[in-house]
Amino acid sequence: MITKEQVLDALRNVEEPDLKKDLVTLNMIEDIKIEGSRIEFTVVLTTPACPLKELIANACRNAIAHFISADAEVQINMTSRVTHQKNQLADNIKNIIVVASGKGGVGKSTVAANLSIGLAKKGAKVGLIDADIYGPSMPIMFGLEDAKPAAIQTADGKTRIEPVEKYGVKLLSIGFFTDPEQPIPWRGPMASNAIRQLFNDADWGDLDYLVVDLPPGTGDIHITLTQNYPVAGAVIVTTPQNVALSDAKKGIGMFLMETINVPLLGVVENMSYFTPAELPDNKYYIFGKGGGQTLAEKFKAPFLGEIPLVKSISDAGDKGEPVILNEGNPMSAAFIEVAERVAQQVSIQNAKGRQVGVS
Ligand SMILES: Nc1ncnc2c1ncn2[C@@H]1O[C@H](COP(=O)(O)OP(=O)(O)OP(=O)(O)O)[C@@H](O)[C@H]1O
Ligand SMILES: [Mg+2]
Structure with a gap:
C-alpha cells in the first residue's frame, strides 16, 4: 500500500531549481490520489510560463521511481497560481x-x-x-x-x-x-x-x-x-x-x-x-x-x-x-x-x- 505520506516524502527530494526549496515545503503539491500502484498529483507552479515544467515533472517521476517504486504508474497534472x-x-x-x-x-x-x-x-x-x-x-x-x-x-x-x-x-x-x-x-x-x-x-x-x-x-x-x-x-x-x-x-x-x-x-x-x-x-x-x-x-x-x-x-x-x-x-x-x-x-x-x- 502506497500512502500519501510516502509520496510527499519522495517529493521532498525534488528541489524547485529557481526557488531552491523542495516542492513540498513550497506547497506546490496538491490533490494526491493513490489507487493501487497508480499515483496522481498536481504540481502548482508559480507561473504558467514556467520554462522548467518538463524538468520538474521528470524530477518528480524519478523521485517516485527511486523512493517508492519503479513500477508505480505516475500521472502528474501541472497547474499554476502566479505569485x-x-x-x-x-x-x-x-x-x-x-x-x-x-x-x-x-x-x-x-x-x-x-x-x-x-x-x-x-x-x-x-x-x-x-x-x-x-x-x-x-x-x-x-x-x-x-x-x-x-x-x-x-x-x-x-x-x-x-x-x-x-x-x-x-x-x-x-x-x-x-x-x-x-x-x-x-x-x-x-x-x-x-x-x-x-x-x-x-x-x-x-x-x-x-x-x-x-x-x-x-x-x-x-x-x-x-x-x-x-x-x-x-x-x-x-x-x-x-x-x-x-x-x-x-x-x-x-x-x-x-x-x-x-x-x-x-x-x-x-x-x-x-x-x-x-x-x-x-x-x-x-x-x-x-x-x-x-x-x-x-x-x-x-x-x-x-x-x-x-x-x-x-x-x-x-x-x-x-x-x-x-x-x-x-x-x-x-x-x-x-x-x-x-x-x-x-x-x-x-x-x-x-x-x-x-x-
Ligand atoms: N529585432 C528587430 N529586427 C528588426 N526590426 C526591429 C527589431 N526590433 C525592433 N525593430 C524595429 O525597429 C523600430 C524601433 O523599434 P521599437 O519601436 O520597438 O523601439 P523602441 O525602443 O520602443 O523605440 P522608442 O524609444 O521610440 O519607443 C521599429 O520599427 C521596429 O519594428
Ligand atoms: Mg517604444
Missing part, C-alpha cells in the same frame, strides 16, 4: 513589469508587445499599458489604430476605461486618447496624471502580469510609475552598440537607486546580429558581439536572450501582428523564450525574502 508581493497594486493586479531602455529606438515596444502576447499564450492573464506619451507604438503594433476604448460612468460618478482586448492581451495606450496628427506638449504633471488614469481608472479585472512599455530615458513617467506603484521588476532592452549600452547603464542605475529600488528582471539584447531571410544560418554581428550579456553580468542581472535584426520582426510590428503570433517563424520561439525567462524571474523575485501571496 505576487504582498503590496501588489490593489487586489487584482499581481505583478507590474516595466520594459525600459536608456536609448530610444532599441526595441522596447517590440519586446513589450511580444512579451505580453507570449505570457498570454502561455495561459497568464495579461494587461499592457503603452506609457510612451511621446510616441505611443501599441495602436500600430496591435493593429488598433482606430480603437476608442469605452469610458463608462459608474453609479458613484467615477469613470471606468475599458481596455481593448486583442491577441489575449488587455491593452491601453495613451495613443487611444490622443490625435496622432496633433502632438500634445506634455508637461510633467499632465503626463503623470495620464499614466495614473491608465492604471487606476481602467477596468483591468484580474491580471497576473501588467506589462508597461516606457518611453526612452529616465523621465517623469518613470518616476511617477516607480514611486506610486509596486513594480515587480524591470526588463532592460538594449542593442549591442556602445551608445545603447552606455545609456542602458544609466537606465539601470535609475531603477537601482535607493529611492526607487525596482529589481532588475534582466537584460534583453535586441538587434544582436543581422540574419538575411535567404541565409538564415548566417549571423552578422554588425553592432558588436556580447554587449548585452556583459551588461547583465555587470549588474548581476539575468541575461534574458538575444533577438536578431530581421525584417520579419519590423514587418510584423508594422502590420499590427507581432511576430510571436507567427508560430512558424523562429523569432516566435525566441520571444516565447524571453517571455518564459521574464516570468521565471518575477517568480524568483517574489520568492526572495519578501512576503509572497499565492491567492
Whole structure:
C-alpha cells in the first residue's frame, strides 16, 4: 500500500531549481490520489510560463521511481497560481513589469508587445499599458489604430476605461486618447496624471502580469510609475552598440537607486546580429558581439536572450501582428523564450525574502 505520506516524502527530494526549496515545503503539491500502484498529483507552479515544467515533472517521476517504486504508474497534472508581493497594486493586479531602455529606438515596444502576447499564450492573464506619451507604438503594433476604448460612468460618478482586448492581451495606450496628427506638449504633471488614469481608472479585472512599455530615458513617467506603484521588476532592452549600452547603464542605475529600488528582471539584447531571410544560418554581428550579456553580468542581472535584426520582426510590428503570433517563424520561439525567462524571474523575485501571496 502506497500512502500519501510516502509520496510527499519522495517529493521532498525534488528541489524547485529557481526557488531552491523542495516542492513540498513550497506547497506546490496538491490533490494526491493513490489507487493501487497508480499515483496522481498536481504540481502548482508559480507561473504558467514556467520554462522548467518538463524538468520538474521528470524530477518528480524519478523521485517516485527511486523512493517508492519503479513500477508505480505516475500521472502528474501541472497547474499554476502566479505569485505576487504582498503590496501588489490593489487586489487584482499581481505583478507590474516595466520594459525600459536608456536609448530610444532599441526595441522596447517590440519586446513589450511580444512579451505580453507570449505570457498570454502561455495561459497568464495579461494587461499592457503603452506609457510612451511621446510616441505611443501599441495602436500600430496591435493593429488598433482606430480603437476608442469605452469610458463608462459608474453609479458613484467615477469613470471606468475599458481596455481593448486583442491577441489575449488587455491593452491601453495613451495613443487611444490622443490625435496622432496633433502632438500634445506634455508637461510633467499632465503626463503623470495620464499614466495614473491608465492604471487606476481602467477596468483591468484580474491580471497576473501588467506589462508597461516606457518611453526612452529616465523621465517623469518613470518616476511617477516607480514611486506610486509596486513594480515587480524591470526588463532592460538594449542593442549591442556602445551608445545603447552606455545609456542602458544609466537606465539601470535609475531603477537601482535607493529611492526607487525596482529589481532588475534582466537584460534583453535586441538587434544582436543581422540574419538575411535567404541565409538564415548566417549571423552578422554588425553592432558588436556580447554587449548585452556583459551588461547583465555587470549588474548581476539575468541575461534574458538575444533577438536578431530581421525584417520579419519590423514587418510584423508594422502590420499590427507581432511576430510571436507567427508560430512558424523562429523569432516566435525566441520571444516565447524571453517571455518564459521574464516570468521565471518575477517568480524568483517574489520568492526572495519578501512576503509572497499565492491567492
Ligand atoms: N529585432 C528587430 N529586427 C528588426 N526590426 C526591429 C527589431 N526590433 C525592433 N525593430 C524595429 O525597429 C523600430 C524601433 O523599434 P521599437 O519601436 O520597438 O523601439 P523602441 O525602443 O520602443 O523605440 P522608442 O524609444 O521610440 O519607443 C521599429 O520599427 C521596429 O519594428
Ligand atoms: Mg517604444
